[in-house]
Amino acid sequence: MIKFQNVTKTYPPDTTVLNNVSFEIKLGEFVSIVGKSGAGKTTLIRLLLGLEKPTSGQILFKETNILHKKRSQLQELRQKIGVIYQDYKLLGHKTVYENIAYVMAVKGEKDEKIKKEVANILEITGLSAKADNFPNELSGGEQQRLAVARAIVNQPDVIVADEPTGNLDPYNTYEVISLLNKFHETGKTVIFASHNKEIINKLGKRVITLEEGKVIRDDKKGRFIL
Amino acid sequence: MLTNFKRILKFAGNDFSRNRGNNAAAIFVLVIPILLATSLFLFQGLSQSVISQIQSKxxxxxxxxxxxxxxxxxxxxxxxxxxxxxxxxxxxxxxxxxxxxxxxxxxxxxxxxxxxxxxxxxxxxxxxxxxxxxxxxxxxxxxxxxxxxxxxxxxxxxxxxxxxxxxxxSNISSSINKFGFILGGVLFLIAILVVFNTIKLSIDNSKDEITAMRLVGASNWFIRGPFIIQGMICGFIAFLICLIVSGVAAYFLSPKIEILAPGFSIFSYFISNLGIIALIQIGFGVGLGVLAGFILVRSYLKV
Known part of the structure; x- marks a missing residue:
C-alpha cells in the first residue's frame, strides 16, 4: 500500500534527515516508527503527505508515485489519509462537532451522512457532551481524542499518528492508543510514530527503527531498542 | 457544487459572527478608502461647479x-x-x-x-x-x-x-485637477495598504487553521471561499456605513459649502448622484474586501 524506495531528504546546505530509506507497509498493518527526536520520523510523515518532496527516491501510495501528483491531487490524497498530530492541529474557530463535520464536508459527503457519522464518532470518542464546545475549552486529552475522531471519521485507508501521545498523561495516552487499535481492528492501516518506549513495547506490532535518518531495524513483532 | 457553495456560505457566516473584533477592525479600515473615494467624487462635483460658474462669466x-x-x-x-x-x-x-x-x-x-x-x-x-x-x-x-x-x-x-x-x-483649473488627482491617488494608495495590512492581521490569526484545512485535504476554494465571503460582508457593511455618513455629512456641510460656492448644494449633488456614489462605495468596499481575502489567503495555501 505504501512504499518508500531509497528515499533521501537533505535540507540545504547539507543536513541529511533521511538517508536512503526503503520499506513497504501493507494494507491492514499497524506499524510503529520509532527513533530519538530528530531521527527523521516527522519528515517521513511529511513526505508521505506530500508536504515536502524528497531529494531523491520514490514514494508510492497505492502504486501511485506521490511525487507526480499535482497540488489538487495531493489534496485528494490527504482526504484518504487521516493524520493525528502531537499539537492536534484543530480548527480553533469551529466547535468539536464542526471540526469533525468539516473533514466530511471537504470530501463532499451529504448532510444526512455527516450528521449521522459525526454523532457516531462523538459517541465512540466520548465527546458527545462537548459537541458544541470550542477546542480551547477542551482538556489536552479531549483535544487529542477530537483529533483522532477527525482522522477516522472518513474511514480513511490509513491513519498516520505523529507522536499523538506526546502531550498526554498515561490515562489519555491509553485512550488514544485504544482508539487507534479499534480502528486497526477494522482492517485499516495505522502508522504510529513515537519515541515512547513503553507504549511501543506494549503494542507488540511491527516496529521500524530510525537512527540518524537511516532504517536500522524493521521487526515484525518489534520492541523499542535504541 | 451547490452543496459546496452552501457550505462555504455557512462557514463564512459562522466565522464572521465568531470573529467580531477582527471583522469590526476590517470594516473600520474599509470605511477609510470608501469615504476617501466619495470625498474625491464630491470634491470633483464642487470644483466642476465652481469652474463652470467662472467659465460662464x-x-x-x-x-x-x-x-x-x-x-x-x-x-x-x-x-x-x-x-x-x-x-x-x-x-x-x-x-x-x-x-x-x-x-x-x-x-x-x-x-x-x-x-x-x-x-x-x-x-x-x-x-x-x-x-x-x-x-x-x-x-x-x-x-x-x-x-x-x-x-x-x-x-x-x-x-x-x-x-x-x-x-x-485655465492653468489654475488644470493644476487643481492634476493636484487633486495625484493627492487622491497617493491617499488612496495609503488607504489600500492600511486595508490590506489590517485584513492580513485578521487572516494571520487563522494561519494555523488554514494549514490544518490543507492537511485534511480541503481544496483551495473550500478554504478561500469563506474568507472571500467575509471580505464581501465586511465591504457591504462598510458601504452602508459610508453611505449614511457621507449623506449626513453632505446634508450638514451643504449650507457652509454654499457660502464658498454659491449655487452649489453638495447635498443636492449627493442625492442627484446617489446611484453613482452608491456604486463607487459598494465597488470599493466589496471589491477591496474580496481582493484582500483572495490575495492574502493565497500565501497560506502553498502547502
Missing part, C-alpha cells in the same frame, strides 16, 4: 462695424454655430440692447449718464457674446473671427483684454 465678444446689418450678424452667428463644435452658445446683443444694458447698469451714476448725454448718439456697437466649452478654446474662436471670412465685418474681438484672465484660470 467668461466669453469672447466680437463687436461689429457700425454699418453691418443685423441679418449679417445673425448669419455670422449661425455660421459660427455650424462650423465650430467648440462653441457652446452665442448671444446677439444689438446696439439698442447694449445701450439699454448700459443705462440699466449705470442709471444711478450721474457721471456715466452725463457722459452718455454728451456723446449724443448711441456709441455702442452690436456684438456677439460667444461661450465655449473650455477656456483654452477662446483663442481658437478669436483667431477664427479675426482672420476668417467675417473679419471684414468685425470691428474688434474682445479677447486679448481677457486673454490673461482666461489663460490664468
Amino acid at each position: 467668461m466669453d469672447v465678444t466680437a463687436f461689429f462695424k457700425e454699418d453691418v446689418a443685423e441679418e449679417d450678424i445673425l448669419a455670422v452667428r449661425d455660421e459660427l454655430l455650424r462650423v465650430s463644435s467648440e462653441v457652446k452658445s452665442i448671444q446677439y446683443v444689438s446696439k439698442e440692447k447694449a445701450l439699454q444694458d448700459f443705462i440699466d447698469r449705470h442709471k444711478d451714476n450721474p457721471d456715466f449718464m452725463q457722459a452718455l448725454a454728451e456723446v449724443g448718439v448711441n456709441p455702442f456697437l452690436a456684438s456677439l457674446n460667444i461661450l465655449t466649452d473650455q477656456p483654452h478654446q477662446y483663442e481658437k474662436v478669436s483667431a477664427f473671427l479675426e482672420s476668417g471670412p467675417f473679419s471684414e465685418l468685425i470691428e474688434k474681438v474682445d479677447y486679448s483684454q481677457k486673454k490673461d484672465t482666461i489663460e490664468k484660470f
Whole structure:
C-alpha cells in the first residue's frame, strides 16, 4: 500500500534527515516508527503527505508515485489519509462537532451522512457532551481524542499518528492508543510514530527503527531498542 | 457544487459572527478608502461647479462695424454655430440692447449718464457674446473671427483684454485637477495598504487553521471561499456605513459649502448622484474586501 524506495531528504546546505530509506507497509498493518527526536520520523510523515518532496527516491501510495501528483491531487490524497498530530492541529474557530463535520464536508459527503457519522464518532470518542464546545475549552486529552475522531471519521485507508501521545498523561495516552487499535481492528492501516518506549513495547506490532535518518531495524513483532 | 457553495456560505457566516473584533477592525479600515473615494467624487462635483460658474462669466465678444446689418450678424452667428463644435452658445446683443444694458447698469451714476448725454448718439456697437466649452478654446474662436471670412465685418474681438484672465484660470483649473488627482491617488494608495495590512492581521490569526484545512485535504476554494465571503460582508457593511455618513455629512456641510460656492448644494449633488456614489462605495468596499481575502489567503495555501 505504501512504499518508500531509497528515499533521501537533505535540507540545504547539507543536513541529511533521511538517508536512503526503503520499506513497504501493507494494507491492514499497524506499524510503529520509532527513533530519538530528530531521527527523521516527522519528515517521513511529511513526505508521505506530500508536504515536502524528497531529494531523491520514490514514494508510492497505492502504486501511485506521490511525487507526480499535482497540488489538487495531493489534496485528494490527504482526504484518504487521516493524520493525528502531537499539537492536534484543530480548527480553533469551529466547535468539536464542526471540526469533525468539516473533514466530511471537504470530501463532499451529504448532510444526512455527516450528521449521522459525526454523532457516531462523538459517541465512540466520548465527546458527545462537548459537541458544541470550542477546542480551547477542551482538556489536552479531549483535544487529542477530537483529533483522532477527525482522522477516522472518513474511514480513511490509513491513519498516520505523529507522536499523538506526546502531550498526554498515561490515562489519555491509553485512550488514544485504544482508539487507534479499534480502528486497526477494522482492517485499516495505522502508522504510529513515537519515541515512547513503553507504549511501543506494549503494542507488540511491527516496529521500524530510525537512527540518524537511516532504517536500522524493521521487526515484525518489534520492541523499542535504541 | 451547490452543496459546496452552501457550505462555504455557512462557514463564512459562522466565522464572521465568531470573529467580531477582527471583522469590526476590517470594516473600520474599509470605511477609510470608501469615504476617501466619495470625498474625491464630491470634491470633483464642487470644483466642476465652481469652474463652470467662472467659465460662464467668461466669453469672447466680437463687436461689429457700425454699418453691418443685423441679418449679417445673425448669419455670422449661425455660421459660427455650424462650423465650430467648440462653441457652446452665442448671444446677439444689438446696439439698442447694449445701450439699454448700459443705462440699466449705470442709471444711478450721474457721471456715466452725463457722459452718455454728451456723446449724443448711441456709441455702442452690436456684438456677439460667444461661450465655449473650455477656456483654452477662446483663442481658437478669436483667431477664427479675426482672420476668417467675417473679419471684414468685425470691428474688434474682445479677447486679448481677457486673454490673461482666461489663460490664468485655465492653468489654475488644470493644476487643481492634476493636484487633486495625484493627492487622491497617493491617499488612496495609503488607504489600500492600511486595508490590506489590517485584513492580513485578521487572516494571520487563522494561519494555523488554514494549514490544518490543507492537511485534511480541503481544496483551495473550500478554504478561500469563506474568507472571500467575509471580505464581501465586511465591504457591504462598510458601504452602508459610508453611505449614511457621507449623506449626513453632505446634508450638514451643504449650507457652509454654499457660502464658498454659491449655487452649489453638495447635498443636492449627493442625492442627484446617489446611484453613482452608491456604486463607487459598494465597488470599493466589496471589491477591496474580496481582493484582500483572495490575495492574502493565497500565501497560506502553498502547502
